[in-house]
Amino acid sequence: MTLTGLIGLPSAALSAQLVWLGAFAHVPTAYNQSALVTTTVRDGNPRNVPAGYAPLPAYRAETTVREVVRLSAAARSIRVRLSNEFSGKELRIGEAHIALAAENGEIVTGSDHVLAFAGRQGALIPAGAPLLSDPVDWPLSTLSKLAVTIFYPNETVPPAHTLYALNAWAAPGNQAGARTLMDAIAARSGNHLSEVDVVPQGGSHTVVCFGDSVTEGVASTVGAFRSWPDRLAERLQANRTTRGWSVVNAGIGSNRLLHDTPSTSALSRFDRDVLAVPGVTKVIMMLGINDIQYSRRNPAEAVSADEIMAAMGQLIARAHARGVEVIGGTITAFEGSSSYSPEGEAIRTKVNAWIRSSGMFDGVADFDAATRDPFRPGQLAGTVDSGGHLHPNDTGYAMMGDAVDLKLFARQERSD
Structure with missing residues:
Protein backbone atom coordinates (compact mmCIF):
# COMPACT_ATOMS: atom_id res chain seq x y z
CA MET A 1 0.00 0.00 0.00
CA THR A 2 1.26 3.43 -0.95
CA LEU A 3 0.71 6.14 1.65
CA THR A 4 0.32 8.82 -0.99
CA GLY A 5 -0.32 12.18 0.59
CA LEU A 6 0.92 11.14 4.04
CA ILE A 7 4.67 11.69 3.72
CA GLY A 8 5.82 14.82 5.55
CA LEU A 9 7.12 17.64 3.35
CA PRO A 10 8.05 21.25 4.16
CA SER A 11 4.41 22.35 3.76
CA ALA A 12 3.43 19.95 6.54
CA ALA A 13 6.13 21.37 8.79
CA LEU A 14 4.85 24.88 8.12
CA SER A 15 1.27 23.79 8.90
CA ALA A 16 2.35 22.41 12.27
CA GLN A 17 3.64 25.87 13.29
CA LEU A 18 0.34 27.63 12.54
CA VAL A 19 -2.53 28.07 14.97
CA TRP A 20 -5.60 26.39 13.53
CA LEU A 21 -9.28 26.60 14.45
CA GLY A 22 -12.07 24.34 13.29
CA ALA A 23 -14.50 26.46 11.25
CA PHE A 24 -16.86 23.87 9.74
CA ALA A 25 -17.62 20.19 10.30
CA HIS A 26 -19.85 17.42 9.04
CA VAL A 27 -18.66 14.66 11.31
CA PRO A 28 -18.27 11.09 10.05
CA THR A 29 -20.18 8.06 11.25
CA ALA A 30 -20.65 4.44 10.18
CA TYR A 31 -23.16 2.59 8.08
CA ASN A 32 -25.11 0.09 10.13
CA GLN A 33 -25.55 -3.40 8.74
CA SER A 34 -28.03 -4.57 11.40
CA ALA A 35 -31.31 -6.11 10.38
CA LEU A 36 -34.61 -4.29 10.79
CA VAL A 37 -35.80 -3.75 14.35
CA THR A 38 -39.41 -3.72 15.51
CA THR A 39 -40.60 -0.47 17.02
CA THR A 40 -43.93 0.63 18.49
CA VAL A 41 -45.27 3.92 17.20
CA ARG A 42 -47.63 6.34 18.89
CA ASP A 43 -50.82 4.51 17.87
CA GLY A 44 -49.53 1.36 19.59
CA ASN A 45 -48.93 -0.58 16.36
CA PRO A 46 -45.53 -2.21 15.72
CA ARG A 47 -43.54 -1.57 12.55
CA ASN A 48 -40.14 -2.61 11.23
CA VAL A 49 -37.56 0.12 10.63
CA PRO A 50 -33.86 0.16 9.65
CA ALA A 51 -31.58 0.01 12.68
CA GLY A 52 -29.28 2.71 11.38
CA TYR A 53 -27.81 4.48 8.37
CA ALA A 54 -28.58 2.12 5.48
CA PRO A 55 -25.77 1.88 2.90
CA LEU A 56 -26.23 4.25 -0.04
CA PRO A 57 -25.45 3.22 -3.63
CA ALA A 58 -21.79 3.70 -4.53
CA TYR A 59 -20.64 6.65 -6.59
CA ARG A 60 -19.67 5.24 -9.96
CA ALA A 61 -16.06 5.35 -11.09
CA GLU A 62 -15.14 8.70 -12.65
CA THR A 63 -17.57 10.78 -10.55
CA THR A 64 -17.21 14.34 -9.25
CA VAL A 65 -19.00 15.42 -6.05
CA ARG A 66 -19.37 19.05 -4.96
CA GLU A 67 -20.49 20.11 -1.48
CA VAL A 68 -21.23 23.65 -0.22
CA VAL A 69 -20.18 24.66 3.31
CA ARG A 70 -19.88 27.88 5.29
CA LEU A 71 -16.97 29.12 7.38
CA SER A 72 -17.82 30.33 10.89
CA ALA A 73 -14.74 32.59 11.15
CA ALA A 74 -12.55 34.75 8.92
CA ALA A 75 -9.42 33.06 7.57
CA ARG A 76 -5.88 33.84 6.51
CA SER A 77 -5.31 30.24 5.41
CA ILE A 78 -7.51 27.17 5.16
CA ARG A 79 -7.19 23.41 4.92
CA VAL A 80 -9.69 20.55 4.67
CA ARG A 81 -9.94 17.29 6.55
CA LEU A 82 -11.15 14.25 4.63
CA SER A 83 -12.36 11.18 6.49
CA ASN A 84 -12.05 7.52 5.60
CA GLU A 85 -12.33 6.56 9.27
CA PHE A 86 -15.33 4.24 8.96
CA SER A 87 -14.28 2.35 5.86
CA GLY A 88 -12.47 -0.95 5.61
CA LYS A 89 -10.98 -0.01 2.22
CA GLU A 90 -8.53 2.58 0.93
CA LEU A 91 -10.06 5.74 -0.52
CA ARG A 92 -8.60 7.18 -3.72
CA ILE A 93 -8.89 10.95 -4.20
CA GLY A 94 -8.16 11.81 -7.82
CA GLU A 95 -8.38 15.57 -7.50
CA ALA A 96 -9.78 18.06 -4.96
CA HIS A 97 -10.63 21.76 -5.33
CA ILE A 98 -12.02 24.53 -3.13
CA ALA A 99 -13.64 27.74 -4.34
CA LEU A 100 -16.15 30.40 -3.41
CA ALA A 101 -19.65 29.01 -3.87
CA ALA A 102 -22.11 30.68 -6.20
CA GLU A 103 -25.74 29.59 -6.64
CA ASN A 104 -27.03 26.12 -7.55
CA GLY A 105 -23.72 24.31 -7.29
CA GLU A 106 -21.69 26.76 -9.37
CA ILE A 107 -18.46 28.40 -8.21
CA VAL A 108 -17.36 32.02 -8.46
CA THR A 109 -15.17 32.59 -11.50
CA GLY A 110 -11.50 33.08 -10.60
CA SER A 111 -11.83 31.72 -7.05
CA ASP A 112 -10.90 28.07 -7.66
CA HIS A 113 -7.93 26.58 -5.75
CA VAL A 114 -6.46 23.11 -6.25
CA LEU A 115 -5.97 21.28 -2.97
CA ALA A 116 -2.68 19.42 -2.51
CA PHE A 117 -1.76 16.62 -0.15
CA ALA A 118 1.91 16.72 0.82
CA GLY A 119 2.51 18.57 -2.41
CA ARG A 120 0.63 16.08 -4.59
CA GLN A 121 -2.62 16.59 -6.43
CA GLY A 122 -4.25 13.29 -5.45
CA ALA A 123 -4.17 11.07 -2.40
CA LEU A 124 -4.74 7.54 -1.21
CA ILE A 125 -6.29 7.53 2.28
CA PRO A 126 -5.79 4.29 4.24
CA ALA A 127 -8.78 2.48 5.69
CA GLY A 128 -9.77 3.91 9.05
CA ALA A 129 -7.79 7.14 8.65
CA PRO A 130 -8.38 10.86 8.06
CA LEU A 131 -6.25 13.09 5.85
CA LEU A 132 -5.47 16.81 6.06
CA SER A 133 -4.78 18.83 2.94
CA ASP A 134 -1.86 21.21 2.66
CA PRO A 135 -2.68 24.77 3.75
CA VAL A 136 -3.98 27.24 1.17
CA ASP A 137 -3.06 30.87 1.83
CA TRP A 138 -6.38 32.56 1.06
CA PRO A 139 -7.85 35.48 3.02
CA LEU A 140 -11.59 34.86 3.48
CA SER A 141 -14.23 36.83 5.29
CA THR A 142 -16.33 35.31 8.03
CA LEU A 143 -19.38 33.30 6.92
CA SER A 144 -17.90 32.76 3.45
CA LYS A 145 -19.63 29.97 1.52
CA LEU A 146 -17.21 27.53 -0.07
CA ALA A 147 -17.63 24.76 -2.62
CA VAL A 148 -15.41 21.72 -1.99
CA THR A 149 -15.22 19.46 -5.04
CA ILE A 150 -13.66 15.99 -5.23
CA PHE A 151 -13.11 13.73 -8.22
CA TYR A 152 -13.28 10.00 -7.47
CA PRO A 153 -11.52 7.92 -10.16
CA ASN A 154 -12.76 4.64 -8.64
CA GLU A 155 -16.18 3.41 -7.57
CA THR A 156 -16.58 4.85 -4.07
CA VAL A 157 -19.02 4.27 -1.24
CA PRO A 158 -20.33 7.71 -0.18
CA PRO A 159 -20.05 8.82 3.45
CA ALA A 160 -22.70 7.43 5.78
CA HIS A 161 -23.68 10.80 7.26
CA THR A 162 -26.54 11.97 5.07
CA LEU A 163 -26.65 15.67 4.19
CA TYR A 164 -29.82 16.71 6.01
CA ALA A 165 -29.12 20.46 5.92
CA LEU A 166 -26.40 20.89 3.26
CA ASN A 167 -26.35 20.83 -0.53
CA ALA A 168 -24.25 18.50 -2.67
CA TRP A 169 -24.21 17.43 -6.32
CA ALA A 170 -22.71 14.47 -8.18
CA ALA A 171 -21.68 14.64 -11.84
CA PRO A 172 -19.99 12.28 -14.31
CA GLY A 173 -16.31 12.57 -15.21
CA ASN A 174 -13.60 14.79 -13.80
CA GLN A 175 -15.22 18.21 -13.35
CA ALA A 176 -13.37 19.17 -10.17
CA GLY A 177 -12.31 22.56 -11.54
CA ALA A 178 -15.46 23.30 -13.53
CA ARG A 179 -17.45 26.46 -12.82
CA THR A 180 -20.69 24.59 -13.56
CA LEU A 181 -21.12 20.85 -13.12
CA MET A 182 -22.61 19.34 -16.27
CA ASP A 183 -25.34 16.66 -15.96
CA ALA A 184 -25.25 16.99 -12.18
CA ILE A 185 -27.81 15.45 -9.84
CA ALA A 186 -28.47 16.14 -6.16
CA ALA A 187 -26.45 13.88 -3.83
CA ARG A 188 -27.85 12.56 -0.55
CA SER A 189 -24.36 12.30 0.88
CA GLY A 190 -21.23 14.38 0.52
CA ASN A 191 -17.63 13.92 -0.52
CA HIS A 192 -15.88 12.64 2.64
CA LEU A 193 -15.29 16.21 3.82
CA SER A 194 -15.41 16.12 7.63
CA GLU A 195 -13.89 19.49 8.57
CA VAL A 196 -12.57 22.80 7.28
CA ASP A 197 -9.93 24.45 9.47
CA VAL A 198 -8.69 28.03 9.29
CA VAL A 199 -5.71 30.03 10.41
CA PRO A 200 -7.87 32.84 11.76
CA GLN A 201 -7.48 36.52 11.06
CA GLY A 202 -7.80 37.24 14.76
Missing part, protein backbone atom coordinates in the same frame (compact mmCIF):
# COMPACT_ATOMS: atom_id res chain seq x y z
CA GLY A 203 -9.47 34.41 16.62
CA SER A 204 -8.15 31.92 19.12
CA HIS A 205 -11.06 29.71 20.24
CA THR A 206 -13.43 27.11 18.83
CA VAL A 207 -16.76 26.07 20.33
CA VAL A 208 -18.08 22.66 19.28
CA CYS A 209 -21.85 22.15 19.25
CA PHE A 210 -22.22 18.46 20.13
CA GLY A 211 -25.58 16.86 19.61
CA ASP A 212 -28.11 15.06 17.46
CA SER A 213 -30.44 16.06 14.62
CA VAL A 214 -31.69 19.13 16.49
CA THR A 215 -28.10 20.39 16.58
CA GLU A 216 -27.41 19.30 13.00
CA GLY A 217 -30.38 21.39 11.85
CA VAL A 218 -32.73 18.73 10.46
CA ALA A 219 -35.95 20.31 9.05
CA SER A 220 -34.27 23.69 8.54
CA THR A 221 -34.10 25.13 5.02
CA VAL A 222 -31.57 22.99 3.16
CA GLY A 223 -28.48 24.89 2.09
CA ALA A 224 -29.49 28.07 3.94
CA PHE A 225 -27.35 27.48 7.08
CA ARG A 226 -30.23 27.90 9.52
CA SER A 227 -29.23 25.49 12.31
CA TRP A 228 -28.84 26.90 15.82
CA PRO A 229 -25.00 26.57 15.60
CA ASP A 230 -25.17 28.64 12.40
CA ARG A 231 -27.19 31.28 14.22
CA LEU A 232 -24.72 31.24 17.12
CA ALA A 233 -21.83 31.76 14.67
CA GLU A 234 -23.59 34.78 13.20
CA ARG A 235 -24.11 36.28 16.64
CA LEU A 236 -20.51 35.67 17.73
CA GLN A 237 -19.15 37.33 14.60
CA ALA A 238 -21.52 40.30 14.89
CA ASN A 239 -20.30 41.09 18.42
CA ARG A 240 -16.84 42.68 18.61
CA THR A 241 -16.19 41.05 22.02
CA THR A 242 -16.73 37.51 20.68
CA ARG A 243 -15.34 37.62 17.13
CA GLY A 244 -12.39 35.50 18.22
CA TRP A 245 -14.62 32.41 18.27
CA SER A 246 -15.28 29.89 15.50
CA VAL A 247 -18.14 27.38 15.63
CA VAL A 248 -18.14 23.70 14.64
CA ASN A 249 -21.40 21.76 14.28
CA ALA A 250 -20.83 18.17 15.45
CA GLY A 251 -24.46 17.09 15.32
CA ILE A 252 -25.46 13.69 13.91
CA GLY A 253 -29.08 12.77 13.28
CA SER A 254 -30.48 10.18 15.75
CA ASN A 255 -27.31 10.30 17.85
CA ARG A 256 -27.54 8.79 21.32
CA LEU A 257 -25.35 9.07 24.37
CA LEU A 258 -25.27 5.41 25.32
CA HIS A 259 -25.86 3.26 22.22
CA ASP A 260 -24.32 3.24 18.75
CA THR A 261 -27.29 2.47 16.55
CA PRO A 262 -28.09 4.32 14.34
CA SER A 263 -24.89 6.34 14.61
CA THR A 264 -21.70 6.23 16.64
CA SER A 265 -22.62 6.99 20.26
CA ALA A 266 -21.69 10.31 21.83
CA LEU A 267 -19.56 8.56 24.45
CA SER A 268 -17.50 6.82 21.77
CA ARG A 269 -17.12 9.75 19.33
CA PHE A 270 -16.44 12.56 21.83
CA ASP A 271 -12.64 12.48 21.59
CA ARG A 272 -12.60 12.58 17.78
CA ASP A 273 -15.53 14.94 17.16
CA VAL A 274 -14.93 17.37 20.04
CA LEU A 275 -11.56 17.12 21.79
CA ALA A 276 -9.58 16.68 18.57
CA VAL A 277 -11.07 19.76 16.89
CA PRO A 278 -8.37 22.43 16.50
CA GLY A 279 -8.70 25.28 18.98
CA VAL A 280 -11.56 23.79 20.99
CA THR A 281 -11.95 25.39 24.43
CA LYS A 282 -15.71 25.09 24.85
CA VAL A 283 -18.45 22.60 23.94
CA ILE A 284 -22.22 23.03 23.99
CA MET A 285 -23.72 19.60 24.66
CA MET A 286 -27.34 18.93 23.72
CA LEU A 287 -28.12 15.23 23.83
CA GLY A 288 -30.57 12.78 25.36
CA ILE A 289 -33.76 12.98 23.31
CA ASN A 290 -32.85 9.95 21.21
CA ASP A 291 -31.92 7.91 24.27
CA ILE A 292 -35.43 8.73 25.50
CA GLN A 293 -37.14 7.99 22.17
CA TYR A 294 -35.28 4.73 21.56
CA SER A 295 -36.26 3.55 25.02
CA ARG A 296 -39.76 3.33 23.57
CA ARG A 297 -38.75 2.09 20.12
CA ASN A 298 -36.38 -0.59 21.39
CA PRO A 299 -37.11 -1.54 25.03
CA ALA A 300 -33.98 -3.75 25.11
CA GLU A 301 -31.94 -0.52 25.03
CA ALA A 302 -34.12 1.52 27.39
CA VAL A 303 -32.24 3.98 29.62
CA SER A 304 -33.15 5.93 32.73
CA ALA A 305 -32.70 9.60 33.57
CA ASP A 306 -29.91 8.63 35.96
CA GLU A 307 -28.06 6.80 33.16
CA ILE A 308 -28.37 9.79 30.85
CA MET A 309 -27.06 12.13 33.55
CA ALA A 310 -24.19 9.76 34.36
CA ALA A 311 -23.20 9.67 30.67
CA MET A 312 -23.24 13.47 30.52
CA GLY A 313 -21.11 13.50 33.66
CA GLN A 314 -18.56 11.30 31.93
CA LEU A 315 -18.34 13.72 28.99
CA ILE A 316 -17.99 16.68 31.35
CA ALA A 317 -15.12 14.97 33.19
CA ARG A 318 -13.35 14.12 29.93
CA ALA A 319 -13.73 17.67 28.66
CA HIS A 320 -12.52 19.25 31.91
CA ALA A 321 -9.47 16.97 31.90
CA ARG A 322 -8.50 18.67 28.62
CA GLY A 323 -9.29 22.18 29.85
CA VAL A 324 -12.51 22.41 27.81
CA GLU A 325 -15.57 24.05 29.36
CA VAL A 326 -19.00 22.47 28.90
CA ILE A 327 -22.26 24.33 28.40
CA GLY A 328 -25.32 22.15 28.98
CA GLY A 329 -28.16 22.47 26.50
CA THR A 330 -31.59 21.48 27.80
CA ILE A 331 -33.56 18.91 25.79
CA THR A 332 -36.33 20.44 23.71
CA ALA A 333 -39.97 19.32 23.91
CA PHE A 334 -41.30 16.37 21.90
CA GLU A 335 -44.93 15.77 22.92
CA GLY A 336 -46.92 14.82 19.82
CA SER A 337 -43.97 13.16 18.05
CA SER A 338 -44.15 9.51 17.04
CA SER A 339 -42.02 8.26 19.93
CA TYR A 340 -43.53 10.39 22.70
CA SER A 341 -44.61 8.77 25.95
CA PRO A 342 -45.43 10.15 29.40
CA GLU A 343 -42.58 8.07 30.79
CA GLY A 344 -40.18 9.64 28.30
CA GLU A 345 -41.42 13.11 29.19
CA ALA A 346 -40.73 12.39 32.85
CA ILE A 347 -37.14 11.47 31.97
CA ARG A 348 -36.71 14.64 29.89
CA THR A 349 -38.08 16.81 32.69
CA LYS A 350 -35.75 15.22 35.26
CA VAL A 351 -32.67 15.54 33.06
CA ASN A 352 -33.46 19.16 32.23
CA ALA A 353 -33.87 20.03 35.89
CA TRP A 354 -30.46 18.48 36.55
CA ILE A 355 -28.82 20.39 33.68
CA ARG A 356 -30.21 23.67 35.01
CA SER A 357 -29.43 23.18 38.71
CA SER A 358 -26.71 20.57 39.26
CA GLY A 359 -23.75 22.93 38.93
CA MET A 360 -21.95 20.29 36.84
CA PHE A 361 -21.83 22.50 33.76
CA ASP A 362 -19.84 25.68 33.16
CA GLY A 363 -22.98 27.32 31.79
CA VAL A 364 -26.48 26.47 30.61
CA ALA A 365 -28.28 27.16 27.32
CA ASP A 366 -31.98 26.69 28.04
CA PHE A 367 -33.15 25.61 24.59
CA ASP A 368 -36.26 24.04 26.11
CA ALA A 369 -37.44 27.28 27.69
CA ALA A 370 -36.75 29.18 24.45
CA THR A 371 -38.86 26.94 22.22
CA ARG A 372 -41.61 25.30 24.30
CA ASP A 373 -45.30 26.18 24.29
CA PRO A 374 -45.83 28.29 27.46
CA PHE A 375 -49.28 26.74 27.96
CA ARG A 376 -48.25 23.14 27.16
CA PRO A 377 -44.57 22.95 28.12
CA GLY A 378 -44.23 19.37 26.90
CA GLN A 379 -44.73 20.62 23.34
CA LEU A 380 -42.81 22.86 20.99
CA ALA A 381 -44.55 26.18 20.43
CA GLY A 382 -46.58 26.10 17.24
CA THR A 383 -44.60 28.95 15.72
CA VAL A 384 -41.32 27.01 15.98
CA ASP A 385 -42.52 23.47 15.19
CA SER A 386 -41.44 22.17 11.76
CA GLY A 387 -44.43 19.82 11.72
CA GLY A 388 -43.28 16.61 13.36
CA HIS A 389 -43.39 17.94 16.93
CA LEU A 390 -39.69 17.15 17.38
CA HIS A 391 -37.52 19.37 15.17
CA PRO A 392 -37.77 23.17 15.20
CA ASN A 393 -38.18 25.17 12.01
CA ASP A 394 -35.87 28.02 10.95
CA THR A 395 -37.54 30.35 13.46
CA GLY A 396 -37.10 27.84 16.27
CA TYR A 397 -33.45 27.23 15.47
CA ALA A 398 -32.84 30.99 15.47
CA MET A 399 -34.43 31.20 18.91
CA MET A 400 -32.17 28.40 20.12
CA GLY A 401 -29.08 30.18 18.79
CA ASP A 402 -30.26 33.35 20.54
CA ALA A 403 -30.67 31.43 23.83
CA VAL A 404 -26.89 30.99 24.18
CA ASP A 405 -25.49 33.70 26.45
CA LEU A 406 -22.61 35.43 24.67
CA LYS A 407 -21.20 36.50 28.03
CA LEU A 408 -19.91 32.95 28.36
CA PHE A 409 -17.67 33.63 25.35
CA ALA A 410 -16.72 37.23 26.07
CA ARG A 411 -15.48 36.11 29.49
CA GLN A 412 -12.99 33.68 27.98
CA GLU A 413 -11.89 36.24 25.40
CA ARG A 414 -11.01 38.70 28.19
CA SER A 415 -9.01 36.07 30.07
CA ASP A 416 -6.59 35.52 27.14
